Amino acid sequence: MATIAAVIASTHHPFYYRASTSTGAERPDFADEWVAKITSFRETLTRANPDVLVLVGSDHFHQIWLDNMPQFLVGKAPFYDANWYNEEREFGLPKMFFKGQENLSAHILRSGLDAGFDLAFSNELRIDHSVTCPMITLRPECDLPIVPIYTNIFAPPLPQPKRYVQLGQAIRDIVETWPENLRVAIIGTGHLSLELGGPRQFGPHGPDPEFDRKAVEWIASGDIEKALGEVSLESLWEPGNATHGFLDFMLMMGVAGAGQAADYVDTLDLFHTMEAYFTWYPKGGNA
């Protein structure tokens, strides 16, 4: 059976690539601290020695559009091209390419459907920065096969928050029953409070530092009950109009498990958004 080598939840910040690779006058003053934090975060995945990566993210109106909008979609393809023209234009992201792990994709689809999740699938998926940002930060070699899973956190109506948690719990169980003797890391990215295209965007901090503080505490302590008690589809508009990206963090709390405190927690208060990085090692790191 497969082993869950690590569970990782992170913000995905499309500016990291440009900030970390820029030099001289172009290099922002926060770049060195950011790179140091990412380097330390990357080590938490490297140390887990994974063979396969399951990557949870959300398409930002690239391939997935309003005429055909799945709530949860699993990529099942032998390869994935990645990053789009407007991400190169706005963030300077490079074109990328990944090998898929189709066997695990098929297992997640079959088992997920049988567990009551009506998962959509894609046999030709060009993935975007919600998946490539964590590859850039955590595994820049891009040498491991992947299974991308997209959630809708972007185009209402959305599923209820508890459904993201339940899907996370199911993904955990499903990966653990994959009959391959391989080490799988499950990595998901979302947001804390965030505003895009609204009056609170691009402030000196994230739009709601108090929400961010609480959210980091819920995630770090694995307090799913409290998060579900305080978060609703309606309430998530208050901290910022793009804060529904927090639902992907809730999914990852489901993967990590109720009451499971993260083994690694770090944050970085940037303009515009609070960055947050979490790693869990199931079985106390002995997996």
Added chain:
Amino acid sequence: MSKYLLDKFLYTVDRDPELVERYREDPRATVEWWEAERANVILNVLTGEKSTWLKFDDVEREALATFDIVKLFELGAHPFLSLTLGIAMFERDYEEPLGYQLHYAQMLKHFEMPYPDITT
């Protein structure tokens, strides 16, 4: 009123470098052309089979013809699409980093919670 069609315009222009420039240079003519030629194209259908019913109302058409981000926000256009396309067209006109983005936020500052509904 069609939030979907507003979003479809922003989405299809944003992903096409040529259309981004055309919209920046002549927004009104671009909106007129798009409504006549593109509004009813089903995006994953390559055979020419189209929809027959999609069109802007006068308020929506004018909001796009002037790229009026305040009006688009009020109408419930998806803010991510408006912002991304706005950055593509106008960030270049500002010298300071994030100058356009901050100006954009300033223009919307009179909106209070809850913001207009973006559900399509």
